[in-house]
Amino acid sequence: MDPIEPFRKEVENAIGLGLKAMGVDQRFEIELPPADIADFALPCFQFAKALRKSPVAIASDLASHIPKLDLVSEVWNDKGYLNFRFNEMTLVDLTLKEILTSKDAYGCWPSQGTSILLEHTSVNPTGPIHIGRARNPLIGDTLARCLRLSGYEVTTEYYVNDVGKQVVLLAWGIEHIPPSDVPQAERGKADHRLVGYYRKANELMESDPEVGEEIADMLRKFEAGDREVIEKVRRTAQTMLDGIVESLEAVGVELDDFIWESQFILDGSAKDVVERLKGTRYCVEEEGAFYLDLAEFGVHGRDTKFFFTRSDGTTLYTTRDMAYHIDKFRRADCLINILGEDQKLGMIHLASALKILGVEKVPENVFYSFVSLPEGRMSTRKGTVVTLDDLIEEAEERALGEVKKRRTDLTEEEMRVIARAIGRGSIRYNIIRVQAEKPIVFRWEEALNFEGNSAPFVQYAHARACSILRKAGAYEPKVVPSLLTDPYEKKLVRVLARFPGVVRECGEKRRIHVMPSYAHELASSFNQFYTYVPVLKAGDARDARLGLVESSMWVLRNCLRSMGLGTPEEM
């Protein structure tokens, strides 16, 4: 399973016994220091108060209380730390055997017996998905992959916004605006073709009050459950959605289910939420509309009013979102939503309202900041966007150019397949490598970087490993720790051993950016090994080194897959 676990257990156990012997009964946590210092370390500062001794003296005392260990070759104190060095032969042996028997399951944890419903993307179907929002599906999809590897049963879901002014406006535009009034789209994809109507309809609504009245009329019919209007709007939304889904699939994002917002109007569950909220003591009426007063829930000022009906009795977006969340809680143990930072207040309102209704569980939210352009925020309505399709096309083209520079032996189609993996991978990698709450300013030269900390860097290391294995022909992968003594080999093994822990950290902490970090370190360690340690001409050590190369290949491959990146065997 996790090759580090036996070491951790032994060390923690020994420390526990040592501390007990010294009369300390205190919780402690061991750290993973930089590899050149030690493998595990216990900071002893935390015991200084209880023992009234210097951390240095404690570390020294404690060292003398640690018995001889099986898996640890060295225990020493240094500047107030008690350090441990693994028995390297054992580490190499356990790690490589684990990888070579598990192969593509290395890093996979056993079932946790918990189901997770992960909602992500959920962008309004009013235009092609642009990179301002593209962080959502990429974070969501990567998190889903890491959670599945961590042993959770994950379902991903896209909540389709087919209710409200924006989609109705689009449907109206398609019906009433002649094609000649809309600028020719650059692409034939439905989402690109249709977005012109959305922009034009917005302009018309702003300049012509009659249009606004027509939209309002459609909206009323929609809310009243008018089948014809709902069908018309849904068809429009579906067409847009098809285009969006196609873009998502191009970057390796596939969703399990699509839930339509209008469902909660049609099945009456949104109205049901309204009735239940009206019966609570937080409910206040204001000129026919109803809201909850959430002053008790940590919100301030004007934010305390959470309206859940209009004065005409119709429901609002958040009301329907409540019905959706109640529905989701019936279907899974745990809910996670990937949301833009603009949704924060809304989610506080929603969580408070759910609590008021007696829902015990709360949805977990992962918020991300939007990707903006150097000149500012993107807007579908204004047309100031770089679409995901633009980026994919540019990245693939650029990647193809790079492949052609280095490979003259491949067919055009073979080169395209590789370029696709590199181009699409780069997009994913560049977005997920930065933590979600940090803002990103999109720059073409950064997005199309294929060197250093990038997807191709990791993919290249994998391709190099594959290349060695290909050239090795038939061989027997052997685990011979005594033949893997080079510092570069030992360093690489230590990195390989950490992979299962990293998978888990990404899943449990919902912090997927640590995977790209790890991936870069892994690829870098492999490249150093590759540069300095010959494999095919290694003589006696050849099979042992091939075992290490194959192990590296599996971990690189599993790591790439956990991020949804392609794994080309040559580049």
Add this chain to the structure above:
RNA sequence: GGGCGUGUGGCCUAGCAUGGACAUGGCGGCAGCCUCCUAAGCUGCAAGUCAGGGGUUCAAAUCCCCUCACGCCCGCCA
């Protein structure tokens, strides 16, 4: 005005939850490395008031307070 978030070498970024050993790595810059498993690689060098100020602590990028800058939100929109 209030709330939430972000601020780390020229640029990007890790570390912040659980304070601790010289602040991680990349891009760009400079200097090197392909008769040998793909140089999308490897090695070395230069470059930092961890936004600013105060506090807590033996110890602060990390915790607390204040200030500044930027982003997002504060609709009977979605």
